[in-house]
Amino acid sequence: HVxxxxxxxxxxxxxxxxxxxxxxxxxxxxSFFEAAIQVGTEDLQVLSAIYSxxxxxxxxxxxxxxxxxxxxxxxxxxxxxxxxxGEAKASGNLGNTLKVLGxxxxxxxxxxxxxxxxxxxxxxxxxxRALYNFGNVYHAKGKSICWxxxxxxxxxxxxxxxxxxxxxxxxxNLVIVKEHGDRAAQGRTYGNLGNTxxxxxxxxxxxxxxxxxxxxxxxxxxxxxxxxxxxxLGNAYIFLGEFEVAAEHYKKTLQLARQxxxxxxxxxxxxxxxxxxxxxxxxxxxxxxxxxxxIIAQDLNxxxxxxxxxxxxxxxxxxxxxxxxxxxxxxKHLEICKETGDRSGELTARMNVSDLQMVLGxxxxxxxxxxxxxxxxxxxxxxxxxxxSRRHSMENLELMQLTPDKMNxxx
Amino acid sequence: PQEHQxxxxxxxxxxxxxxxxxxxxxxxxxxxxxxxxxxxxxxxMGSVMSRQRG
Numbered sequence: 001h002v003x004x005x006x007x008x009x010x011x012x013x014x015x016x017x018x019x020x021x022x023x024x025x026x027x028x029x030x031s032f033f034e035a036a037i038q039v040g041t042e043d044l045q046v047l048s049a050i051y052s053x054x055x056x057x058x059x060x061x062x063x064x065x066x067x068x069x070x071x072x073x074x075x076x077x078x079x080x081x082x083x084x085x086g087e088a089k090a091s092g093n094l095g096n097t098l099k100v101l102g103x104x105x106x107x108x109x110x111x112x113x114x115x116x117x118x119x120x121x122x123x124x125x126x127x128x129r130a131l132y133n134f135g136n137v138y139h140a141k142g143k144s145i146c147w148x149x150x151x152x153x154x155x156x157x158x159x160x161x162x163x164x165x166x167x168x169x170x171x172x173n174l175v176i177v178k179e180h181g182d183r184a185a186q187g188r189t190y191g192n193l194g195n196t197x198x199x200x201x202x203x204x205x206x207x208x209x210x211x212x213x214x215x216x217x218x219x220x221x222x223x224x225x226x227x228x229x230x231x232x233l234g235n236a237y238i239f240l241g242e243f244e245v246a247a248e249h250y251k252k253t254l255q256l257a258r259q260x261x262x263x264x265x266x267x268x269x270x271x272x273x274x275x276x277x278x279x280x281x282x283x284x285x286x287x288x289x290x291x292x293x294x295i296i297a298q299d300l301n302x303x304x305x306x307x308x309x310x311x312x313x314x315x316x317x318x319x320x321x322x323x324x325x326x327x328x329x330x331x332k333h334l335e336i337c338k339e340t341g342d343r344s345g346e347l348t349a350r351m352n353v354s355d356l357q358m359v360l361g362x363x364x365x366x367x368x369x370x371x372x373x374x375x376x377x378x379x380x381x382x383x384x385x386x387x388x389s390r391r392h393s394m395e396n397l398e399l400m401q402l403t404p405d406k407m408n409x410x411x
Numbered sequence: 412p413q414e415h416q417x418x419x420x421x422x423x424x425x426x427x428x429x430x431x432x433x434x435x436x437x438x439x440x441x442x443x444x445x446x447x448x449x450x451x452x453x454x455x456m457g458s459v460m461s462r463q464r465g
Contacts, residue, residue, distance in 0.1 A: 011447065011451065014447045015447055015448055015451075018446060018447055018448055045450050046447055046450065046451070048445060049445040049446060049447045049450055050447065052443070052444075052445040053444075053445060053446075053447075056442045056444070059440075059442060074445075086445065088443075089443035089444075089445060090443075092442075092443045093442055093443050096440045096441075096442060099440075100440075129441055129443070132441060133440070133441070136437075136440065139437070143434055152434070185441075187438070188438040188439070188441070189438075191436075191437070191438040192437055192438050194435065195434055195435035195436075195437060198434065198435050199434050199435075225438070228436045228438075231435075231436060232435045232436060235435060
Protein backbone atom coordinates (compact mmCIF):
# COMPACT_ATOMS: atom_id res chain seq x y z
CA HIS A 1 0.00 0.00 0.00
CA VAL A 2 2.80 2.41 0.92
CA UNK A 3 4.64 1.62 -2.31
CA UNK A 4 1.54 2.23 -4.35
CA UNK A 5 1.14 5.68 -2.75
CA UNK A 6 4.79 6.44 -3.47
CA UNK A 7 4.43 5.42 -7.10
CA UNK A 8 1.40 7.63 -7.59
CA UNK A 9 3.11 10.50 -5.87
CA UNK A 10 6.26 10.19 -8.02
CA UNK A 11 4.14 9.96 -11.11
CA UNK A 12 1.97 12.91 -10.15
CA UNK A 13 5.04 15.04 -9.48
CA UNK A 14 6.57 14.01 -12.79
CA UNK A 15 3.36 14.75 -14.66
CA UNK A 16 3.24 18.21 -13.14
CA UNK A 17 6.89 18.72 -14.11
CA UNK A 18 6.03 17.68 -17.64
CA UNK A 19 3.09 20.08 -17.81
CA UNK A 20 5.21 22.99 -16.55
CA UNK A 21 7.99 22.31 -19.05
CA UNK A 22 5.46 22.15 -21.86
CA UNK A 23 4.31 25.67 -21.06
CA UNK A 24 7.93 26.80 -20.85
CA UNK A 25 8.28 27.11 -17.08
CA UNK A 26 11.45 25.03 -16.90
CA UNK A 27 12.48 26.28 -13.44
CA UNK A 28 9.29 25.06 -11.80
CA UNK A 29 9.37 21.92 -13.96
CA UNK A 30 12.83 21.09 -12.62
CA SER A 31 11.60 21.34 -9.01
CA PHE A 32 8.80 18.87 -9.66
CA PHE A 33 11.06 16.42 -11.48
CA GLU A 34 13.65 16.65 -8.69
CA ALA A 35 10.91 16.00 -6.15
CA ALA A 36 9.70 13.03 -8.19
CA ILE A 37 13.22 11.56 -8.09
CA GLN A 38 13.35 12.15 -4.32
CA VAL A 39 10.19 10.11 -3.89
CA GLY A 40 11.54 7.52 -6.28
CA THR A 41 10.01 4.90 -8.51
CA GLU A 42 10.66 1.30 -9.34
CA ASP A 43 9.47 1.82 -12.91
CA LEU A 44 12.70 2.38 -14.79
CA GLN A 45 10.92 3.66 -17.91
CA VAL A 46 9.35 6.40 -15.81
CA LEU A 47 12.72 7.17 -14.26
CA SER A 48 14.29 7.38 -17.73
CA ALA A 49 11.60 9.83 -18.86
CA ILE A 50 12.23 11.95 -15.77
CA TYR A 51 16.01 11.98 -16.27
CA SER A 52 15.55 12.88 -19.92
CA UNK A 53 13.15 15.72 -19.26
CA UNK A 54 15.28 17.03 -16.42
CA UNK A 55 18.22 17.05 -18.81
CA UNK A 56 16.20 18.95 -21.42
CA UNK A 57 14.85 21.40 -18.85
CA UNK A 58 18.38 22.20 -17.68
CA UNK A 59 19.43 22.48 -21.33
CA UNK A 60 16.75 25.11 -21.92
CA UNK A 61 17.88 26.88 -18.75
CA UNK A 62 21.44 26.86 -20.16
CA UNK A 63 22.69 24.85 -17.19
CA UNK A 64 24.63 22.46 -19.39
CA UNK A 65 26.60 20.76 -16.59
CA UNK A 66 23.31 19.64 -15.02
CA UNK A 67 21.88 18.74 -18.44
CA UNK A 68 24.93 16.57 -19.03
CA UNK A 69 24.50 14.87 -15.67
CA UNK A 70 20.90 13.83 -16.29
CA UNK A 71 21.29 12.83 -19.93
CA UNK A 72 24.21 10.66 -18.77
CA UNK A 73 21.98 9.06 -16.11
CA UNK A 74 19.37 8.45 -18.79
CA UNK A 75 21.91 6.85 -21.13
CA UNK A 76 23.24 4.54 -18.40
CA UNK A 77 19.73 3.55 -17.40
CA UNK A 78 18.49 2.83 -20.93
CA UNK A 79 21.60 0.74 -21.58
CA UNK A 80 21.07 -1.20 -18.38
CA UNK A 81 17.48 -2.06 -19.18
CA UNK A 82 18.22 -2.68 -22.85
CA UNK A 83 15.83 0.03 -24.08
CA UNK A 84 17.32 0.66 -27.53
CA UNK A 85 14.95 3.43 -28.57
CA GLY A 86 15.46 5.16 -25.24
CA GLU A 87 19.21 4.81 -25.67
CA ALA A 88 19.03 6.45 -29.09
CA LYS A 89 17.16 9.41 -27.64
CA ALA A 90 19.52 9.70 -24.66
CA SER A 91 22.51 9.60 -27.04
CA GLY A 92 21.01 12.36 -29.17
CA ASN A 93 20.41 14.60 -26.18
CA LEU A 94 23.83 13.88 -24.71
CA GLY A 95 25.39 14.70 -28.09
CA ASN A 96 23.62 18.06 -28.24
CA THR A 97 24.71 18.86 -24.69
CA LEU A 98 28.34 17.87 -25.28
CA LYS A 99 28.31 20.03 -28.42
CA VAL A 100 27.24 23.10 -26.47
CA LEU A 101 30.00 22.35 -23.95
CA GLY A 102 32.53 22.28 -26.79
CA UNK A 103 33.32 18.57 -26.28
CA UNK A 104 32.94 17.77 -29.96
CA UNK A 105 34.73 14.41 -30.13
CA UNK A 106 32.50 12.94 -27.45
CA UNK A 107 29.48 14.54 -29.10
CA UNK A 108 30.38 12.82 -32.39
CA UNK A 109 30.40 9.43 -30.64
CA UNK A 110 26.91 10.11 -29.26
CA UNK A 111 25.56 11.26 -32.63
CA UNK A 112 27.00 8.13 -34.25
CA UNK A 113 25.28 5.91 -31.66
CA UNK A 114 22.01 7.77 -32.24
CA UNK A 115 22.41 7.28 -36.00
CA UNK A 116 23.47 3.61 -35.72
CA UNK A 117 20.44 2.66 -33.63
CA UNK A 118 18.11 4.56 -35.96
CA UNK A 119 19.63 2.72 -38.94
CA UNK A 120 19.49 -0.68 -37.22
CA UNK A 121 15.84 -0.19 -36.35
CA UNK A 122 15.09 1.31 -39.78
CA UNK A 123 13.82 4.45 -38.07
CA UNK A 124 14.00 7.10 -40.80
CA UNK A 125 12.83 9.96 -38.60
CA UNK A 126 15.46 9.06 -36.02
CA UNK A 127 18.11 8.96 -38.74
CA UNK A 128 17.15 12.41 -39.96
CA ARG A 129 17.30 13.81 -36.44
CA ALA A 130 20.69 12.22 -35.80
CA LEU A 131 22.01 13.62 -39.09
CA TYR A 132 20.84 17.12 -38.15
CA ASN A 133 22.59 16.83 -34.76
CA PHE A 134 25.71 15.55 -36.50
CA GLY A 135 25.72 18.55 -38.82
CA ASN A 136 25.34 20.87 -35.84
CA VAL A 137 28.28 19.27 -34.04
CA TYR A 138 30.62 19.64 -37.03
CA HIS A 139 29.40 23.17 -37.70
CA ALA A 140 30.11 24.15 -34.08
CA LYS A 141 33.45 22.34 -34.16
CA GLY A 142 34.50 24.20 -37.29
CA LYS A 143 33.51 27.53 -35.80
CA SER A 144 35.30 26.83 -32.53
CA ILE A 145 38.69 25.97 -34.01
CA CYS A 146 39.57 29.23 -35.67
CA TRP A 147 37.48 32.28 -35.33
CA UNK A 148 39.79 35.24 -35.27
CA UNK A 149 40.41 37.50 -38.17
CA UNK A 150 39.82 35.16 -41.08
CA UNK A 151 37.10 35.71 -43.64
CA UNK A 152 34.45 33.12 -44.49
CA UNK A 153 35.86 30.67 -47.01
CA UNK A 154 39.37 31.49 -45.91
CA UNK A 155 39.79 29.37 -42.77
CA UNK A 156 42.48 26.78 -42.04
CA UNK A 157 41.97 23.36 -43.64
CA UNK A 158 40.89 21.79 -40.33
CA UNK A 159 38.02 24.25 -40.08
CA UNK A 160 37.00 23.81 -43.71
CA UNK A 161 37.02 20.03 -43.26
CA UNK A 162 34.66 20.20 -40.29
CA UNK A 163 32.38 22.60 -42.17
CA UNK A 164 32.34 20.39 -45.27
CA UNK A 165 31.35 17.45 -43.04
CA UNK A 166 28.57 19.56 -41.53
CA UNK A 167 27.27 20.36 -45.03
CA UNK A 168 27.34 16.65 -45.95
CA UNK A 169 25.29 15.70 -42.88
CA UNK A 170 22.80 18.49 -43.48
CA UNK A 171 22.42 17.43 -47.13
CA UNK A 172 21.86 13.80 -46.06
CA ASN A 173 19.26 15.00 -43.56
CA LEU A 174 17.52 17.03 -46.27
CA VAL A 175 17.07 13.96 -48.47
CA ILE A 176 15.11 12.20 -45.72
CA VAL A 177 13.04 15.13 -44.44
CA LYS A 178 12.10 16.05 -48.02
CA GLU A 179 10.96 12.47 -48.59
CA HIS A 180 8.82 12.75 -45.49
CA GLY A 181 7.55 16.20 -46.37
CA ASP A 182 8.60 17.47 -42.93
CA ARG A 183 8.69 21.20 -43.67
CA ALA A 184 9.64 22.32 -40.16
CA ALA A 185 12.71 20.08 -40.21
CA GLN A 186 13.56 21.27 -43.73
CA GLY A 187 13.42 24.86 -42.54
CA ARG A 188 15.87 24.23 -39.72
CA THR A 189 18.26 22.33 -41.94
CA TYR A 190 18.18 24.95 -44.72
CA GLY A 191 18.99 27.62 -42.15
CA ASN A 192 22.03 25.82 -40.75
CA LEU A 193 23.14 24.62 -44.18
CA GLY A 194 23.00 28.22 -45.37
CA ASN A 195 25.23 29.28 -42.49
CA THR A 196 27.63 26.44 -43.28
CA UNK A 197 27.89 27.41 -46.97
CA UNK A 198 28.41 30.99 -45.85
CA UNK A 199 31.38 30.01 -43.70
CA UNK A 200 32.72 27.84 -46.50
CA UNK A 201 32.67 30.99 -48.65
CA UNK A 202 29.98 29.65 -50.97
CA UNK A 203 27.74 32.69 -50.77
CA UNK A 204 25.51 31.81 -53.73
CA UNK A 205 24.63 28.46 -52.16
CA UNK A 206 24.17 30.22 -48.81
CA UNK A 207 21.66 32.58 -50.40
CA UNK A 208 19.79 29.67 -52.04
CA UNK A 209 19.52 27.84 -48.68
CA UNK A 210 18.42 30.90 -46.74
CA UNK A 211 15.83 31.69 -49.44
CA UNK A 212 14.36 28.23 -48.81
CA UNK A 213 14.50 28.83 -45.06
CA UNK A 214 12.67 32.12 -45.53
CA UNK A 215 9.97 30.49 -47.63
CA UNK A 216 9.30 27.84 -44.97
CA UNK A 217 9.37 30.36 -42.14
CA UNK A 218 6.65 32.30 -43.98
CA UNK A 219 4.63 29.11 -44.46
CA UNK A 220 4.67 28.55 -40.71
CA UNK A 221 4.22 32.19 -39.82
CA UNK A 222 7.39 31.81 -37.76
CA UNK A 223 8.56 35.41 -37.59
CA UNK A 224 11.66 34.68 -35.52
CA UNK A 225 12.86 32.27 -38.20
CA UNK A 226 11.89 34.78 -40.88
CA UNK A 227 13.95 37.45 -39.17
CA UNK A 228 16.93 35.08 -38.88
CA UNK A 229 16.67 34.28 -42.60
CA UNK A 230 16.59 37.97 -43.59
CA UNK A 231 19.60 38.71 -41.43
CA UNK A 232 21.57 35.75 -42.77
CA LEU A 233 20.63 36.72 -46.34
CA GLY A 234 21.84 40.26 -45.68
CA ASN A 235 25.18 38.91 -44.49
CA ALA A 236 25.59 36.70 -47.56
CA TYR A 237 24.76 39.58 -49.94
CA ILE A 238 27.39 41.73 -48.22
CA PHE A 239 29.98 39.14 -49.18
CA LEU A 240 28.63 38.99 -52.71
CA GLY A 241 29.26 42.72 -52.88
CA GLU A 242 25.54 43.38 -53.44
CA PHE A 243 25.18 46.04 -50.78
CA GLU A 244 21.82 47.44 -51.90
CA VAL A 245 20.26 43.98 -51.74
CA ALA A 246 21.89 43.44 -48.35
CA ALA A 247 20.41 46.72 -47.11
CA GLU A 248 16.93 45.63 -48.22
CA HIS A 249 17.28 42.40 -46.23
CA TYR A 250 18.57 44.19 -43.14
CA LYS A 251 15.59 46.57 -43.38
CA LYS A 252 13.27 43.55 -43.27
CA THR A 253 15.26 42.22 -40.31
CA LEU A 254 14.81 45.54 -38.54
CA GLN A 255 11.09 45.62 -39.28
CA LEU A 256 10.61 42.13 -37.85
CA ALA A 257 12.82 42.81 -34.83
CA ARG A 258 10.56 45.77 -34.02
CA GLN A 259 7.42 43.68 -34.50
CA UNK A 260 8.87 41.00 -32.23
CA UNK A 261 9.86 43.70 -29.73
CA UNK A 262 13.37 42.30 -29.54
CA UNK A 263 15.50 45.33 -28.72
CA UNK A 264 18.84 43.54 -28.89
CA UNK A 265 18.09 42.23 -32.36
CA UNK A 266 16.79 45.64 -33.40
CA UNK A 267 20.08 47.15 -32.32
CA UNK A 268 22.02 44.56 -34.26
CA UNK A 269 19.96 45.23 -37.39
CA UNK A 270 20.61 48.98 -37.09
CA UNK A 271 24.30 48.29 -36.74
CA UNK A 272 24.32 46.04 -39.81
CA UNK A 273 22.38 48.66 -41.76
CA UNK A 274 24.78 51.35 -40.62
CA UNK A 275 27.74 49.33 -41.84
CA UNK A 276 26.00 48.57 -45.13
CA UNK A 277 25.29 52.26 -45.77
CA UNK A 278 28.94 52.96 -45.01
CA UNK A 279 29.83 50.47 -47.75
CA UNK A 280 27.39 52.31 -50.01
CA UNK A 281 29.09 55.58 -49.03
CA UNK A 282 25.75 56.91 -47.81
CA UNK A 283 27.17 58.27 -44.58
CA UNK A 284 24.08 60.22 -43.52
CA UNK A 285 22.02 57.03 -43.44
CA UNK A 286 24.93 55.20 -41.83
CA UNK A 287 24.98 57.79 -39.03
CA UNK A 288 21.22 57.59 -38.62
CA UNK A 289 21.36 53.83 -38.09
CA UNK A 290 24.43 53.87 -35.88
CA UNK A 291 22.73 56.48 -33.70
CA UNK A 292 19.69 54.21 -33.36
CA UNK A 293 22.04 51.38 -32.43
CA UNK A 294 23.76 53.64 -29.89
CA ILE A 295 20.49 54.58 -28.19
CA ILE A 296 19.39 50.96 -27.78
CA ALA A 297 22.83 49.87 -26.61
CA GLN A 298 22.64 52.59 -23.93
CA ASP A 299 19.13 51.47 -22.95
CA LEU A 300 20.29 47.88 -22.66
CA ASN A 301 23.42 48.87 -20.77
CA UNK A 302 25.50 47.20 -23.45
CA UNK A 303 28.78 49.08 -23.08
CA UNK A 304 30.58 47.06 -25.74
CA UNK A 305 27.83 47.78 -28.26
CA UNK A 306 27.90 51.43 -27.24
CA UNK A 307 31.65 51.57 -27.82
CA UNK A 308 31.25 50.03 -31.23
CA UNK A 309 28.52 52.51 -32.12
CA UNK A 310 30.75 55.41 -31.11
CA UNK A 311 33.58 54.07 -33.18
CA UNK A 312 31.33 53.64 -36.24
CA UNK A 313 29.87 57.10 -35.75
CA UNK A 314 33.35 58.56 -35.49
CA UNK A 315 34.29 56.95 -38.80
CA UNK A 316 31.14 58.11 -40.59
CA UNK A 317 31.52 61.68 -39.33
CA UNK A 318 35.16 61.64 -40.37
CA UNK A 319 34.08 60.52 -43.83
CA UNK A 320 31.72 63.48 -44.01
CA UNK A 321 34.38 65.85 -42.73
CA UNK A 322 32.48 66.55 -39.49
CA UNK A 323 35.63 66.45 -37.47
CA UNK A 324 34.16 67.95 -34.31
CA UNK A 325 31.48 65.28 -34.18
CA UNK A 326 34.05 62.65 -35.09
CA UNK A 327 36.20 63.77 -32.17
CA UNK A 328 33.26 63.62 -29.78
CA UNK A 329 32.60 59.97 -30.67
CA UNK A 330 36.28 59.00 -30.82
CA UNK A 331 36.75 60.30 -27.28
CA LYS A 332 33.66 58.46 -26.11
CA HIS A 333 34.95 55.30 -27.79
CA LEU A 334 38.26 55.69 -25.99
CA GLU A 335 36.53 56.15 -22.64
CA ILE A 336 34.42 53.00 -23.12
CA CYS A 337 37.36 50.90 -24.31
CA LYS A 338 39.28 51.87 -21.17
CA GLU A 339 36.30 50.95 -19.05
CA THR A 340 35.68 47.58 -20.71
CA GLY A 341 39.38 46.72 -20.84
CA ASP A 342 39.35 46.48 -24.63
CA ARG A 343 43.06 46.97 -25.29
CA SER A 344 43.01 46.86 -29.08
CA GLY A 345 39.96 49.11 -29.22
CA GLU A 346 41.72 51.53 -26.91
CA LEU A 347 44.71 51.64 -29.24
CA THR A 348 42.49 52.34 -32.25
CA ALA A 349 40.59 55.00 -30.35
CA ARG A 350 43.84 56.73 -29.29
CA MET A 351 45.00 56.75 -32.90
CA ASN A 352 41.69 58.18 -34.04
CA VAL A 353 41.75 60.87 -31.38
CA SER A 354 45.29 61.91 -32.22
CA ASP A 355 44.57 61.90 -35.99
CA LEU A 356 41.53 64.05 -35.40
CA GLN A 357 43.46 66.38 -33.12
CA MET A 358 45.87 66.87 -35.99
CA VAL A 359 43.08 67.55 -38.49
CA LEU A 360 41.28 69.90 -36.12
CA GLY A 361 44.55 71.68 -35.37
CA UNK A 362 45.17 72.08 -39.08
CA UNK A 363 41.66 73.32 -39.71
CA UNK A 364 42.27 76.23 -37.35
CA UNK A 365 45.54 77.19 -38.95
CA UNK A 366 44.94 76.50 -42.64
CA UNK A 367 42.24 76.85 -45.25
CA UNK A 368 39.58 74.44 -46.35
CA UNK A 369 41.55 72.79 -49.12
CA UNK A 370 43.99 71.36 -46.63
CA UNK A 371 41.10 70.04 -44.67
CA UNK A 372 39.63 68.21 -47.61
CA UNK A 373 42.98 66.58 -48.32
CA UNK A 374 43.11 65.34 -44.79
CA UNK A 375 39.64 63.96 -45.13
CA UNK A 376 40.93 61.53 -47.73
CA UNK A 377 43.78 60.39 -45.53
CA UNK A 378 41.38 59.76 -42.72
CA UNK A 379 39.16 57.54 -44.78
CA UNK A 380 42.04 55.24 -45.48
CA UNK A 381 43.30 55.28 -41.93
CA UNK A 382 40.04 54.17 -40.49
CA UNK A 383 38.93 51.86 -43.22
CA UNK A 384 35.78 53.89 -43.53
CA UNK A 385 35.96 54.51 -47.23
CA UNK A 386 34.27 51.68 -49.03
CA UNK A 387 35.07 50.40 -52.46
CA UNK A 388 32.66 48.65 -54.71
CA SER A 389 34.72 45.59 -55.48
CA ARG A 390 34.15 42.66 -53.14
CA ARG A 391 37.74 42.18 -52.18
CA HIS A 392 38.32 45.73 -51.10
CA SER A 393 35.03 46.10 -49.38
CA MET A 394 35.82 43.02 -47.37
CA GLU A 395 39.17 44.42 -46.32
CA ASN A 396 37.36 47.45 -45.02
CA LEU A 397 34.80 45.31 -43.25
CA GLU A 398 37.55 43.30 -41.67
CA LEU A 399 39.01 46.51 -40.32
CA MET A 400 35.65 47.54 -39.00
CA GLN A 401 35.27 44.26 -37.21
CA LEU A 402 38.77 43.86 -35.97
CA THR A 403 39.30 47.14 -34.35
CA PRO A 404 36.88 47.37 -31.49
CA ASP A 405 36.49 43.89 -30.14
CA LYS A 406 37.53 41.00 -32.27
CA MET A 407 41.06 40.82 -30.97
CA ASN A 408 39.57 40.93 -27.55
CA UNK A 409 37.77 37.69 -28.26
CA UNK A 410 34.33 39.24 -27.86
CA UNK A 411 31.47 37.88 -29.87
CA PRO B 412 4.71 18.66 -31.53
CA GLN B 413 8.28 18.96 -30.27
CA GLU B 414 9.22 20.86 -33.41
CA HIS B 415 6.83 23.67 -32.60
CA GLN B 416 8.18 23.91 -29.10
CA UNK B 417 11.62 24.39 -30.57
CA UNK B 418 10.46 26.84 -33.22
CA UNK B 419 8.90 29.09 -30.65
CA UNK B 420 12.19 29.68 -28.90
CA UNK B 421 13.94 32.87 -29.97
CA UNK B 422 17.41 33.42 -28.71
CA UNK B 423 18.27 36.98 -27.87
CA UNK B 424 21.31 38.26 -29.66
CA UNK B 425 23.40 40.84 -27.93
CA UNK B 426 23.82 44.04 -29.85
CA UNK B 427 27.49 43.54 -29.29
CA UNK B 428 27.38 40.96 -32.04
CA UNK B 429 28.66 42.34 -35.29
CA UNK B 430 27.06 41.54 -38.53
CA UNK B 431 28.30 38.39 -40.19
CA UNK B 432 31.23 38.00 -37.84
CA UNK B 433 29.42 35.29 -35.92
CA UNK B 434 28.86 33.22 -39.04
CA UNK B 435 25.12 33.61 -39.01
CA UNK B 436 22.33 32.87 -36.59
CA UNK B 437 21.75 29.17 -36.10
CA UNK B 438 18.48 27.29 -35.92
CA UNK B 439 17.48 25.72 -32.60
CA UNK B 440 18.66 22.27 -31.54
CA UNK B 441 16.18 19.44 -31.67
CA UNK B 442 16.11 17.59 -28.37
CA UNK B 443 14.68 14.09 -28.13
CA UNK B 444 11.62 14.03 -25.93
CA UNK B 445 10.50 11.34 -23.53
CA UNK B 446 7.22 11.63 -21.72
CA UNK B 447 5.91 10.04 -18.57
CA UNK B 448 2.31 10.68 -19.53
CA UNK B 449 2.66 9.03 -22.93
CA UNK B 450 4.37 5.99 -21.49
CA UNK B 451 1.91 5.86 -18.65
CA UNK B 452 -1.06 6.12 -20.94
CA UNK B 453 0.27 3.24 -22.98
CA UNK B 454 1.48 0.94 -20.23
CA UNK B 455 -0.07 1.67 -16.90
CA MET B 456 -3.31 3.55 -17.15
CA GLY B 457 -5.41 0.43 -17.21
CA SER B 458 -3.91 -1.12 -14.12
CA VAL B 459 -3.94 2.06 -12.01
CA MET B 460 -7.51 2.80 -12.97
CA SER B 461 -8.53 -0.63 -11.78
CA ARG B 462 -6.48 -0.19 -8.59
CA GLN B 463 -8.11 3.20 -7.94
CA ARG B 464 -11.52 1.71 -8.42
CA GLY B 465 -10.63 -1.10 -6.00
